[in-house]
Amino acid sequence: MSATHNSVSNIREYAIAVFDSGVGGISVLKHLHALMPHEPLIYFADSKHAPYGNKTPAEIQARCIEIADFLIGQNTKALVVACNTATAVSINLLRKHYTLPVFGMEPAVKPAAEASKNGIVGVLATTGTLKSAQFAGLLENYGRNVKVVTQACVGLVECIERGELNEPATLRLLEHYCQPLLDEGADTIVLGCTHYPFVRPLIKQVVGSNICLIDTGAAVANHVQNRLASLNLLSNNTQTAPVKFWTNSVARDAKRVIEQLWEKPADVTAI
Ligand code: DGL
Numbered sequence: 001m002s003a004t005h006n007s008v009s010n011i012r013e014y015a016i017a018v019f020d021s022g023v024g025g026i027s028v029l030k031h032l033h034a035l036m037p038h039e040p041l042i043y044f045a046d047s048k049h050a051p052y053g054n055k056t057p058a059e060i061q062a063r064c065i066e067i068a069d070f071l072i073g074q075n076t077k078a079l080v081v082a083c084n085t086a087t088a089v090s091i092n093l094l095r096k097h098y099t100l101p102v103f104g105m106e107p108a109v110k111p112a113a114e115a116s117k118n119g120i121v122g123v124l125a126t127t128g129t130l131k132s133a134q135f136a137g138l139l140e141n142y143g144r145n146v147k148v149v150t151q152a153c154v155g156l157v158e159c160i161e162r163g164e165l166n167e168p169a170t171l172r173l174l175e176h177y178c179q180p181l182l183d184e185g186a187d188t189i190v191l192g193c194t195h196y197p198f199v200r201p202l203i204k205q206v207v208g209s210n211i212c213l214i215d216t217g218a219a220v221a222n223h224v225q226n227r228l229a230s231l232n233l234l235s236n237n238t239q240t241a242p243v244k245f246w247t248n249s250v251a252r253d254a255k256r257v258i259e260q261l262w263e264k265p266a267d268v269t270a271i
Pocket of ligand 1: 020021022024025050051052053054082083084085086126129157192193194195
């Protein structure tokens with residue numbers, strides 16, 4: 001066990017730590033910051049090891065433990081795994097290994113099944129997420145009364161890591177991946193990877209405005225807030241709190257991509 005927090009008196013002023021295989025989890029960070037601007041946030045982008053989607057569960061678990069150890073060393077009161085792929089294979093391990101609250105993400109199959117009018121739901125996600133036992137469990141629990149069509153989006157995370165949100169090559173990739181869902185008649189599409197909300201406008205362009213797109217960033221932020229409130233772990237701070245970014249990206253323009261996605265100047269440290 002690497003983290004014990006209960007004895008720390010000012011733990012409410014500790015940060016909520018968020019991480020992803022790269023910059024995609026910034027889509028979740030934005031919801032957390034919008035909902036809880038007084039909470040200090042730290043974000044770790046494991047861009048050097050992105051994408052996680054084609055790694056083995058053991059490789060992803062090792063990354064998660066290394067990153068969590070680093071983040072917990074930065075005065076952290078809660079951990080948000082802002083990655084569907086990492087959550088699918090590591091959330092149980094992380095919850096066993098650490099005593100602090102650990103939150104994860106999963107593709108929004110349940111809300112999509114409820115939102116779909118024609119009972120056909122498409123899911124865009126990574127290969128790792130779609131192959132996971134957790135995803136099979138989601139389908140078992142919430143996908144029984146709808147037809148669920150899945151599509152792994154190989155190469156899309158890499159486009160977003162490069163900040164290519166509006167490039168013709170990204171558009172072509174999305175056309176390629178969305179068409180099978182449209183052919184099956186999906187009226188609701190789950191963005192089952194935290195990178196994908198950054199290309200939501202492009203996806204809309206491809207699928208049209210009648211298709212409902214669903215991701216879980218806002219729901220996760222709400223859940224984090226409610227749970228921290230129930231644990232008496234919300235900050236007493238009344239000022240807007242700092243948001244600090246860490247990246248291990250080898251790209252020289254990591255700060256540019258982070259600021260492009262965060263949509264304002266960012267405090268970024270490369271390690
Ligand atoms: N943002 C991660 C997710 O939600 C991307 C995984 C990857 O790096 O392949 O699944």
